[in-house]
Amino acid sequence: MEHKFEQISPHILIMHAEHATDRPVLAAITGERRTLLMDAGASPAHAGQFREELERRGCRLPDMLVLTHWHWDHSFGMSGWDIPAVAHEETAEALAALSGRGWSEEEMAELVQAGTISEASVQHIRLEYGDSGAVTIRQPDIIFTGRITFDLGGVTCELIHVGGDHSADSCVLYVQEDKVLFLGDALGPSVYGGPYKYSSTGFLRLLEMAYGFGAEWYVESHGVPMNDQDFRADLAPWERLARVVDVFGHNRERVVLEMKDYLKLEELPGDLLKGVDYFMAGPK
Numbered sequence: 001m002e003h004k005f006e007q008i009s010p011h012i013l014i015m016h017a018e019h020a021t022d023r024p025v026l027a028a029i030t031g032e033r034r035t036l037l038m039d040a041g042a043s044p045a046h047a048g049q050f051r052e053e054l055e056r057r058g059c060r061l062p063d064m065l066v067l068t069h070w071h072w073d074h075s076f077g078m079s080g081w082d083i084p085a086v087a088h089e090e091t092a093e094a095l096a097a098l099s100g101r102g103w104s105e106e107e108m109a110e111l112v113q114a115g116t117i118s119e120a121s122v123q124h125i126r127l128e129y130g131d132s133g134a135v136t137i138r139q140p141d142i143i144f145t146g147r148i149t150f151d152l153g154g155v156t157c158e159l160i161h162v163g164g165d166h167s168a169d170s171c172v173l174y175v176q177e178d179k180v181l182f183l184g185d186a187l188g189p190s191v192y193g194g195p196y197k198y199s200s201t202g203f204l205r206l207l208e209m210a211y212g213f214g215a216e217w218y219v220e221s222h223g224v225p226m227n228d229q230d231f232r233a234d235l236a237p238w239e240r241l242a243r244v245v246d247v248f249g250h251n252r253e254r255v256v257l258e259m260k261d262y263l264k265l266e267e268l269p270g271d272l273l274k275g276v277d278y279f280m281a282g283p284k
């Protein structure tokens with residue numbers, strides 16, 4: 001990655017995702033009156049790095065934050081921001097269920113057992129927090145259902161609940177003037193409680209939703225920002241895979257055959273093969 005921070009459009013500065021501890025993208029969207037922060041970060045340390053960069057650049061610091069969904073890497077940094085936090089009601093419910101919990105090894109093992117988090121998240125939390133176990137979960141201040149609009153002064157942002165396989169509370173954030181769509185992890189498979197899973201109809205519904213914005217830039221929380229053309233090219237094989245699964249169901253052999261034929265390849269690339277497994281593990 002070239003830089004850790006990047007101005008991706010006139011009103012948006014992002015901190016790129018970092019894969020070592022699964023830190024997602026953070027974004028500051030600045031209008032004439034207010035700055036909105038997208039996702040709180042994985043920890044106060046993560047939050048602090050972004051705030052320092054905003055200060056260094058003389059940007060208006062965030063006045064409020066929104067969560068794309070409750071997952072730890074997006075929300076546990078909330079205690080590092082003393083500003084109102086906006087969340088979907090299911091995000092708020094999930095965070096309320098975690099409040100007051102300890103984050104010792106034993107307590108994290110219980111959460112893995114219950115399918116609330118994964119073994120991979122435990123390892124990432126360990127790395128992000130060291131062995132201090134100093135996780136503090138803050139509750140959101142403003143709870144919405146459906147959608148909510150933010151007028152930052154000449155910049156309008158819409159936070160829209162879309163749900164999906166990854167997490168039922170998933171929301172996307174669209175910045176109208178900049179034509180940037182933040183997808184959170186909405187297009188990802190379900191990752192907690194068993195094997196990774198995709199449903200073909202759910203995935204196709206979300207893709208249609210994403211394309212429907214007519215955005216110029218798309219930002220997935222664990223990827224790099226992509227323009228419309230690159231985003232569509234990147235997702236084309238996945239869309240095809242979902243359509244093939246829609247037709248042939250859980251006939252793995254046939255699905256793989258159809259995909260090889262479509263891509264004119266002898267073997268499917270590793271990420272798509274994994275994708276086939278996610279769809280095969282999904283609902284019939």
Ligand SMILES: [Zn+2]
Nearest residue numbers: 069071167185
């Ligand atoms: Zn997530």
